[in-house]
Amino acid sequence: MTQPVSPPRDTAGKIPPVGRLTPWRALPARADVRTLSLLGVLAALVVIGGITKPDEFLDTRNLQLVLTQASVIGVVTVGMTFVITSGGIDLSVGAIVALASVWATTVATQEYGFAGILFTAMLVGLGCGLVNGLLIAYGGMVPFIATLAMLASARGLALQITDGRTQIVSIDSVLKLGERDSYVLGIPPLVLVFALVTIAGWLALNRTTFGRRSVAVGGNAEAARLAGIDVRRQRLYLYLLSGLCCGIAAFLLIVLSGSGQNTNGNLYELDAIAAAIIGGTLLSGGRGTITGSVLGVLIFTTITNIFALNNLQSDVQQIAKGAIIVAAVLVQRRTASTN
Amino acid sequence: MAQEPPLLSMSGIAKSFPGVRALDGVDLDVQAGEVHCLLGQNGAGKSTLIKVLAGAHQPDEGTISWRGEPVTLRSPIAAMRLGIATIYQELDLVEHLSVAENVHLGHEPTTAGFVVRGRTARTSTAALLKRLGHPEIDPARLVGELSAAQQQIVSMARALSHDVRLIVMDEPSAALDPDEVDNLFRIVADLTADGVAVVYISHRLEEIRRIGDRVTVLKDGRAVAGGLPAKTTPTRDVVALMTGRNVEYVFPERPEREPDAEPVLRVRGLARDGEFDPLDLDLRPGEIVGLAGLVGSGRSEILETIYGARRPTAGSVSVDGRTLRPGSVRSAVGAGLGLAPEERKAQALLMLESVTRNVSVSSLSRFSWAGWVDRRAERGAARAAVRELSLRPDNPEVPVRTLSGGNQQKAVLARWLLRGCRVLLLDEPTRGVDVGARAELYAVVRRLADDGLAVLLVSSEVPEVLGLADRVLVLREGRVVHTAPARELDEHRVLDLVMEGTPAS
Numbered sequence: 001m002t003q004p005v006s007p008p009r010d011t012a013g014k015i016p017p018v019g020r021l022t023p024w025r026a027l028p029a030r031a032d033v034r035t036l037s038l039l040g041v042l043a044a045l046v047v048i049g050g051i052t053k054p055d056e057f058l059d060t061r062n063l064q065l066v067l068t069q070a071s072v073i074g075v076v077t078v079g080m081t082f083v084i085t086s087g088g089i090d091l092s093v094g095a096i097v098a099l100a101s102v103w104a105t106t107v108a109t110q111e112y113g114f115a116g117i118l119f120t121a122m123l124v125g126l127g128c129g130l131v132n133g134l135l136i137a138y139g140g141m142v143p144f145i146a147t148l149a150m151l152a153s154a155r156g157l158a159l160q161i162t163d164g165r166t167q168i169v170s171i172d173s174v175l176k177l178g179e180r181d182s183y184v185l186g187i188p189p190l191v192l193v194f195a196l197v198t199i200a201g202w203l204a205l206n207r208t209t210f211g212r213r214s215v216a217v218g219g220n221a222e223a224a225r226l227a228g229i230d231v232r233r234q235r236l237y238l239y240l241l242s243g244l245c246c247g248i249a250a251f252l253l254i255v256l257s258g259s260g261q262n263t264n265g266n267l268y269e270l271d272a273i274a275a276a277i278i279g280g281t282l283l284s285g286g287r288g289t290i291t292g293s294v295l296g297v298l299i300f301t302t303i304t305n306i307f308a309l310n311n312l313q314s315d316v317q318q319i320a321k322g323a324i325i326v327a328a329v330l331v332q333r334r335t336a337s338t339n
Numbered sequence: 340m341a342q343e344p345p346l347l348s349m350s351g352i353a354k355s356f357p358g359v360r361a362l363d364g365v366d367l368d369v370q371a372g373e374v375h376c377l378l379g380q381n382g383a384g385k386s387t388l389i390k391v392l393a394g395a396h397q398p399d400e401g402t403i404s405w406r407g408e409p410v411t412l413r414s415p416i417a418a419m420r421l422g423i424a425t426i427y428q429e430l431d432l433v434e435h436l437s438v439a440e441n442v443h444l445g446h447e448p449t450t451a452g453f454v455v456r457g458r459t460a461r462t463s464t465a466a467l468l469k470r471l472g473h474p475e476i477d478p479a480r481l482v483g484e485l486s487a488a489q490q491q492i493v494s495m496a497r498a499l500s501h502d503v504r505l506i507v508m509d510e511p512s513a514a515l516d517p518d519e520v521d522n523l524f525r526i527v528a529d530l531t532a533d534g535v536a537v538v539y540i541s542h543r544l545e546e547i548r549r550i551g552d553r554v555t556v557l558k559d560g561r562a563v564a565g566g567l568p569a570k571t572t573p574t575r576d577v578v579a580l581m582t583g584r585n586v587e588y589v590f591p592e593r594p595e596r597e598p599d600a601e602p603v604l605r606v607r608g609l610a611r612d613g614e615f616d617p618l619d620l621d622l623r624p625g626e627i628v629g630l631a632g633l634v635g636s637g638r639s640e641i642l643e644t645i646y647g648a649r650r651p652t653a654g655s656v657s658v659d660g661r662t663l664r665p666g667s668v669r670s671a672v673g674a675g676l677g678l679a680p681e682e683r684k685a686q687a688l689l690m691l692e693s694v695t696r697n698v699s700v701s702s703l704s705r706f707s708w709a710g711w712v713d714r715r716a717e718r719g720a721a722r723a724a725v726r727e728l729s730l731r732p733d734n735p736e737v738p739v740r741t742l743s744g745g746n747q748q749k750a751v752l753a754r755w756l757l758r759g760c761r762v763l764l765l766d767e768p769t770r771g772v773d774v775g776a777r778a779e780l781y782a783v784v785r786r787l788a789d790d791g792l793a794v795l796l797v798s799s800e801v802p803e804v805l806g807l808a809d810r811v812l813v814l815r816e817g818r819v820v821h822t823a824p825a826r827e828l829d830e831h832r833v834l835d836l837v838m839e840g841t842p843a844s
Binding site (some may be wrong): 208212216220223225227228229282287 | 646648668669671672673678680685686687688689690691692696700701703704707710711712714754758
């Protein structure tokens with residue numbers, strides 16, 4: 001184990017210069033092309049928004065709103081990106097957000113103030129993630145089924161807790177976070193949390209052993225196992241991470257809406273999966289990009305905003321979202337096959 | 340034969356993929372009733388050529404004639420309609436369907452156009468299987484329950500269920516035992532007697548000698564020789580055409596001294612019910628021990644059980660006196676074991692990742708602090724390991740999927756080299772590695788052993804075991820029937836042992 005690699009022998013003769021340009025050198029550029037095209041779409045949307053509703057769309061308050069809305073689903077998407085990269089799926093994210101948001105806003109929890117709400121939301125998220133992870137990693141259940149079961153039960157439990165009522169938050173320090181005078185340099189605190197989660201997620205995926213192992217498990221679980229990676233433990237951690245992200249998102253939602261409801265986070269799973277996929281994360285696992293996922297979230301949120309400003313109904317929005325998913329994946333297949 | 344137009348004539352076939360010219364003007368003539376062998380190293384263009392022939396790829400240039408008429412093979416269905424069937428190396432059967440359903444997939448016998456007549460399908464399937472010499476395969480069984488060899492027979496039955504004039508077989512013998520190979524050759528002979536043409540792809544030159552009529556050699560997307568007589572062209576010439584070098588199997592020299600160090604690996608009474616009987620084995624540093632046996636003799640199972648990938652029903656494995664947790668790969672890897680598995684792509688490699696990341700995956704903790712990967716150290720160490728093994732290309736940042744089979748195997752070895760492993764388990768290390776690259780791989784393994792590694796080698800190619808190993812354990816039906824230094828054995832002796840189990844005098 002401690003035996004080091006001996007220095008390279010001179011068997012290969014002359015070694016060609018390292019930095020030379022080969023076709024493979026273009027590979028990182030391919031990822032850049034994807035990021036650039038997503039940025040292009042986002043820029044085009046901003047232009048469209050600016051043209052159709054010049055005064056309202058480009059207003060600072062509106063942009064702050066868009067980013068705030070993106071923050072909640074964005075945090076969920078960061079967790080989802082890890083799960084999908086590892087070859088799994090988490091259908092329960094929306095339901096976990098709902099359960100965490102109502103559990104954290106019960107009268108009993110609110111007695112513990114700000115910290116009570118924050119930690120309850122995160123603990124509920126972690127707890128649900130733990131159940132998902134145990135069922136999948138050690139119970140051998142298919143992620144789709146295990147998280148589908150969690151979706152149903154977490155929503156049911158959320159309804160049971162609230163009895164369908166909206167739970168108003170009465171903690172001033174929580175509510176204050178959503179108000180304008182706590183903005184930092186014009187940036188809402190919720191957006192800062194989103195930014196932090198994004199940066200942490202990017203670093204975790206690209207710079208840590210945790211990220212490497214997630215990619216390895218998603219790329220080839222059997223190879224990962226035979227390479228000595230504890231695949232089951234890694235899977236458990238991944239669903240815990242997704243659950244934690246849901247808990248954080250639930251807290252953001254509580255701040256944003258000043259309440260907890262059992263209908264929170266409805267269809268978040270689909271939005272998060274869609275954002276990750278158009279961002280370039282492979283649904284089959286083995287490749288994931290946090291940057292792409294965040295751009296995907298921003299694109300979807302901007303579309304929703306532009307449509308709302310132009311008084312288009314949500315049915316039109318849904319159709320547009322569907323079309324964008326199809327277009328994005330088709331374009332990616334194209335660029336992938338020409339490389 | 341001369342006045343009759345060839346059954347198939349391909350001329351000037353060119354096909355480019357982005358960045359690669361896979362085929363660069365290939366000509367191929369195939370006569371009815373002949374076995375036409377296609378030889379070439381990995382990457383020479385064999386797969387692309389047969390995919391063009393199967394209608395799966397469209398050529399950029401060139402013409403294809405079928406019985407003298409120019410044709411365009413727009414799709415696999417178009418090729419099938421003409422009577423061209425392809426049996427790919429990676430079998431394309433549906434595991435959850437029965438044998439009969441697989442054989443008739445896409446052209447099921449029906450009543451009123453949609454009600455499948457299962458009995459008819461089963462009867463005709465049984466007839467086909469009988470013709471293929473495997474009447475024991477039940478057409479009603481699920482394909483997933485069959486052995487690899489039986490699945491190949493089913494694949495062949497599927498090809499024959501069409502009115503086939505030409506069958507392409509891509510390395511059909513790779514997963515077969517000697518007696519099954521004999522059966523395969525009998526089938527090929529029957530087919531050609533009926534006037535069916537066979538395009539046969541294999542790495543094994545001796546097979547081409549036995550059944551081939553003519554040989555076309557591909558190199559770098561070109562046919563460097565077309566229609567050579569298969570039986571009389573000297574091996575040396577064929578190898579030279581394929582590689583541009585005059586080498587065949589060249590084994591490194593064994594060290595003169597016997598390894599006398601304490602065994603690093605001790606296996607005591609290790610067994611798995613139904614797979615192999617209790618096994619004792621000592622492996623010393625610097626020693627290469629070979630396991631010879633047929634497919635199904637328990638070779639791979641033994642390796643995987645030692646490695647902890649399978650849980651033993653009895654016995655123990657210890658490294659340097661420390662007993663491993665049974666059935667735990669992590670315990671084995673932690674103690675210094677490394678496995679280069681049989682199915683490289685499925686069991687070892689992360690195909691989407693670079694060579695560096697494939698090499699470093701088992702040693703990440705060495706390059707990380709509190710989970711933080713030091714990528715510079717990682718790249719440096721991966722580069723050193725890759726150079727140590729002369730892996731090509733020299734740049735470890737390339738995706739591992741762009742490497743040839745031999746270099747992919749080196750990437751797996753580099754992973755364990757970097758881990759500082761003490762015992763290397765090699766399962767079919769040269770499968771899918773072309774002839775030219777094998778000698779180099781053998782040299783690498785011997786050098787690692789000379790540097791103090793203990794190596795346990797499994798191979799279905801007896802010359803490989805005899806040439807590379809110091810000591811050989813001969814397995815038959817899960818039992819060690821003979822142990823001897825490799826230099827006291829020869830191929831005949833081992834084959835006798837493997838088949839009969841009796842140590843012939």
